[in-house]
Amino acid sequence: MTDQRRHDVAIIGGGAAGLSAAVALARSLRSVVVVDAGEPRNAPAAGAHNVLGQDGIAPLELLAAGAREAESYGAEIRRGYAIAARRDADGFELDLADGTTIGARRLLLASGLVDELPEVPGVRELWGKSVVHCPYCHGWEVRGQRIGVIGTSPMSVHQALLFRQLSDDVTLFAHTMPPIDDETAERLAARDIRLVVGNVDRLRADGDHLNAVVVDGRDFPVDAAAVAPRFIARSDLYEQLGGTVTEHPMGVFIETEPMGRTPIAGVWAAGNASDLSAMVAASNGAGLGAAAAINADLVDEDAELAVRERAAIGA
Numbered sequence: 001m002t003d004q005r006r007h008d009v010a011i012i013g014g015g016a017a018g019l020s021a022a023v024a025l026a027r028s029l030r031s032v033v034v035v036d037a038g039e040p041r042n043a044p045a046a047g048a049h050n051v052l053g054q055d056g057i058a059p060l061e062l063l064a065a066g067a068r069e070a071e072s073y074g075a076e077i078r079r080g081y082a083i084a085a086r087r088d089a090d091g092f093e094l095d096l097a098d099g100t101t102i103g104a105r106r107l108l109l110a111s112g113l114v115d116e117l118p119e120v121p122g123v124r125e126l127w128g129k130s131v132v133h134c135p136y137c138h139g140w141e142v143r144g145q146r147i148g149v150i151g152t153s154p155m156s157v158h159q160a161l162l163f164r165q166l167s168d169d170v171t172l173f174a175h176t177m178p179p180i181d182d183e184t185a186e187r188l189a190a191r192d193i194r195l196v197v198g199n200v201d202r203l204r205a206d207g208d209h210l211n212a213v214v215v216d217g218r219d220f221p222v223d224a225a226a227v228a229p230r231f232i233a234r235s236d237l238y239e240q241l242g243g244t245v246t247e248h249p250m251g252v253f254i255e256t257e258p259m260g261r262t263p264i265a266g267v268w269a270a271g272n273a274s275d276l277s278a279m280v281a282a283s284n285g286a287g288l289g290a291a292a293a294i295n296a297d298l299v300d301e302d303a304e305l306a307v308r309e310r311a312a313i314g315a
């Protein structure tokens with residue numbers, strides 16, 4: 001079934017980036033449809049922090065409020081997956097998993113990223129609870145606790161130093177990271193960060209509470225663990241339209257100009273899809289910036305179309 005209306009903008013993703021863009025575009029009297037599968041990255045966390053004025057709000061509650069605000073200005077929110085995208089004469093067509101097709105003049109990809117977690121039993125189950133990654137998102141919540149950093153890359157040393165700011169009981173478990181040189185070992189020792197070299201077998205937990213990191217069969221008691229996922233931008237639709245993703249030491253992302261324009265004409269990206277380290281507030285800002293750039297682009301196109309129409313009728 002095809003939705004006959006041609007929207008000005010279709011936004012893939014109703015997270016912090018997509019909904020901010022939807023509000024700004026709808027307030028500019030643009031017809032906007034947001035397609036959202038409802039699985040924001042921070043859903044496993046109890047609260048979203050560093051969100052000014054609403055610190056600690058439940059992630060889904062924050063987005064529900066954002067969706068209501070977008071709808072109050074006339075944006076349409078469609079729940080479900082967009083599974084295919086293609087260009088047509090007037091912009092883009094999107095196929096949704098429910099069998100419907102929608103059309104739009106411009107496309108904003110605000111589909112976030114997938115956190116590729118280390119394959120250690122227990123990590124996935126405790127993710128966003130007592131297994132964390134970001135000191136700004138969860139650092140306060142684990143302050144003063146026994147923190148184990150599961151080292152999977154050279155960046156894990158930096159992560160251990162960051163968490164050391166929050167607790168004086170930090171252990172770096174050198175799991176699959178390259179050997180640690182003497183200078184790094186000295187930096188860790190000088191900050192009283194213990195180093196345990198060996199394969200992490202699994203995490204031992206009691207419900208959501210982590211008890212220990214198990215290394216080569218031996219328990220090391222901890223209350224929280226930090227991991228460094230690989231951040232993989234959701235880019236299927238972008239690639240269907242001919243886009244290619246860019247490699248980054250932390251994962252892959254959709255490269256854009258500062259206001260979110262991608263190299264694919266008519267396609268913008270914002271939030272974690274194009275900025276792997278963007279937190280909620282930065283994703284809001286990126287969505288808003290992209291919305292302004294898209295509206296400006298449509299304003300230019302509308303003016304050009306109007307000039308052509310006047311010329312056609314000989315006005």
Ligand SMILES: Cc1cc2nc3c(=O)[nH]c(=O)nc-3n(C[C@H](O)[C@H](O)[C@H](O)COP(=O)(O)OP(=O)(O)OC[C@H]3O[C@@H](n4cnc5c(N)ncnc54)[C@H](O)[C@@H]3O)c2cc1C
Nearest residue numbers: 013015016017037039040041042049082112271272279280
């Ligand atoms: C465990 C955890 C805790 C975090 N805590 C914090 C915190 O406390 N404070 C903070 O500032 N940041 C936090 N973050 C980071 C925060 O989650 C991101 O900054 C934010 O979610 C990025 O917003 P986004 O809109 O780019 O993507 P998302 O919020 O991930 O939203 C993307 C949306 O797009 C949808 N989607 C994807 N593909 C499709 C498709 N094809 N069709 C339809 N819908 C689609 C998804 O289902 C999702 O709803 C945390 C992250 C994690 C992993």
